[in-house]
Amino acid sequence: MFSLIVCSVNRFDQLERLFGSLTRQTCREFEVILVDQNPDDRLVPVVARFANDYTIRHIRSAKGLSRARNRGMAEAKGAFVAFPDDDCWYRPDTLETVRKLFAGHPQLSGVTGRTLDADGIVSVSPTGEAPVTIARANYLLCGNSNGIFLRAESLRAIGGFDERLGVGAETIFQSGEEADLLLRAMDLGQQLMFFPEIIVHHDQVDSAITDAQIERARKYGRGFGALLNKHGFGAAYTGYRLLRPFGGMLVAFLRRDGLKARYKWAWTLGILEGYRSWGRQAEQG
Numbered sequence: 001m002f003s004l005i006v007c008s009v010n011r012f013d014q015l016e017r018l019f020g021s022l023t024r025q026t027c028r029e030f031e032v033i034l035v036d037q038n039p040d041d042r043l044v045p046v047v048a049r050f051a052n053d054y055t056i057r058h059i060r061s062a063k064g065l066s067r068a069r070n071r072g073m074a075e076a077k078g079a080f081v082a083f084p085d086d087d088c089w090y091r092p093d094t095l096e097t098v099r100k101l102f103a104g105h106p107q108l109s110g111v112t113g114r115t116l117d118a119d120g121i122v123s124v125s126p127t128g129e130a131p132v133t134i135a136r137a138n139y140l141l142c143g144n145s146n147g148i149f150l151r152a153e154s155l156r157a158i159g160g161f162d163e164r165l166g167v168g169a170e171t172i173f174q175s176g177e178e179a180d181l182l183l184r185a186m187d188l189g190q191q192l193m194f195f196p197e198i199i200v201h202h203d204q205v206d207s208a209i210t211d212a213q214i215e216r217a218r219k220y221g222r223g224f225g226a227l228l229n230k231h232g233f234g235a236a237y238t239g240y241r242l243l244r245p246f247g248g249m250l251v252a253f254l255r256r257d258g259l260k261a262r263y264k265w266a267w268t269l270g271i272l273e274g275y276r277s278w279g280r281q282a283e284q285g
């Protein structure tokens with residue numbers, strides 16, 4: 001059985017799309033744990049609509065994505081756990097593909113896959129096109145949280161998500177929680193692989209740069225900077241990760257693209273702030 005932990009806040013139509021896609025799964029052995037972070041009962045009707053199609057357990061959590069996922073993990077009964085976002089959706093064979101991969105690779109603690117839009121174009125984050133063992137050198141190219149599937153016992157050994165990281169955390173580190181989870185799994189000696197045949201769908205993220213996106217870039221950059229510090233990435237790698245957005249800022253500035261320059265600078269500044277802040281936090285215990 002799969003336990004699908006879906007954390008939701010301020011969504012409705014997209015959640016219906018996800019739940020609808022689950023009715024078409026060729027693998028029927030799954031439960032949905034809906035972790036509701038809304039202050040009202042707006043999700044009660046959508047739960048009622050699909051309650052006869054598969055098991056849905058509707059629970060509540062305070063805000064914070066990592067906190068909500070950990071809340072859902074405490075309720076999970078499946079042998080495998082996944083974390084679909086409330087605005088993604090599955091192909092009919094998504095769970096069956098994952099089931100077969102785990103059956104064929106019993107040594108693996110987890111598998112990850114690609115996130116594509118409805119037209120089959122990569123969305124959310126870039127990935128490779130061939131199966132590969134996940135390592136510190138390539139973890140950023142091996143999918144995002146939508147496409148992570150872990151054995152339940154492996155997830156328990158990892159200890160769940162670090163609630164200091166991720167959207168809604170009570171810190172400045174508003175990203176990095178899924179990469180942190182994979183890196184901690186590898187620290188424990190767990191084997192993880194990326195398989196491009198695992199596909200989860202998600203719409204393209206709006207590419208237009210706005211003031212809100214610039215603000216979000218700084219918040220996400222802080223999470224990434226914290227991740228680099230927490231996992232002891234060396235000066236060369238950290239410097240490279242800082243130089244990429246900084247170089248993009250310079251190019252945008254020379255092209256007189258003020259919005260893009262601000263966006264790239266927000267990422268640069270955020271990474272630096274997150275790295276330094278995590279270091280100070282560690283020193284303070």
